[in-house]
Amino acid sequence: MLVSGPEQILAERAVDSVLTALRAHDPEVDFVKISAQGYEPGALGVHASPSLFGGWTAIVVDGFEEADDSLVEDAHALAQDPPDGVTLIVRHKSGNRGKRVLDLLKKNGRVITAPAVKSDRDKTSFVQQEFRAARRQIEEPAITALVQAVGKDVAELATACAQLVRDTTGRVRAEDVETYYGDKVETTGFKVADAALRGDTAEALRLLRHALAGGLDPVPIVAVLAMQLRQVGKVASAGRASSANLARDLGMAPWQVDQARRTAQGWDGIRLGRAIEAVAAADVDIKGGLRTGTAVARDPEYAVERAVLAVCRERRG
Structure with missing residues (x-):
């Protein structure tokens, strides 16, 4: 074999x-x-x-x-x-x-x-298969929360699926994932990005500071902000096709398309562009800034906080 x-x-x-x-x-x-x-x-x-x-x-x-x-x-x-x-x-x-x-x-x-499980789309399919094999159902928001919480390690993701199957009854909901893995969800950049793209400044800063205090590097936080802003832009300009068709065309999972569509309702192209520029500038600052021949002290945590505030400000218009 x-x-x-x-x-x-x-x-x-x-x-x-x-x-x-x-x-x-x-x-x-x-x-x-x-x-x-x-x-x-x-x-x-x-x-x-x-x-x-x-x-x-x-x-x-x-x-x-x-x-x-x-x-x-x-x-x-x-x-x-x-x-x-x-x-x-x-x-x-x-x-x-x-x-x-x-x-x-x-x-x-x-x-x-044994194909690689790398993208969020791969991990979503993996979770769905785990629950299908266990003859259990799980809601899409619960899959999203689970992937965000423990999706860095596929083995840990499999263990989490097994625990939810073992320790819960009925259809697994997002609330069940929050009960078991809420602390891990909060220390990822995804909840920070979600709050920022909603324009919820207080919640975005609370989650950001919690994530940074927990040891999360500013680089992946900015990466998630950039990714979600790009997804909103792609989905908003892609027309009214079904989530499944758009997901296939854009290389996203259907739940990501649905989430981006909901988020896009509060944005327009000009403000989205300014938010993307702010996040790109933060990415440069976090990674050492532009090499101009002059040494400039930079604070990565301040740079990512400034980017989060800029995204919140643009969302609120």
């Missing part, structure tokens, strides 16, 4: 599913894990040799994208003529290293993909 793709948690689940199926067939299955780094020539053949006591052997080769020539040769030989009672599982993140082995596995074996 080939597990192809960089997402760690999806790859681990794929391997675990095979091991579970093998243990159902043979509870005493022998599990061997081999790392591509530091591979000793011939090790695969040794582990695949028949045992005196019989039984099944599962061999997982991890990090095959870093395989040296000896591992590629040994894996190709084993995949070409696997002995009875041996299951070979190859984990490969990306690239063309060991291509002839990968092609052989794709032709003769089973392929499970």
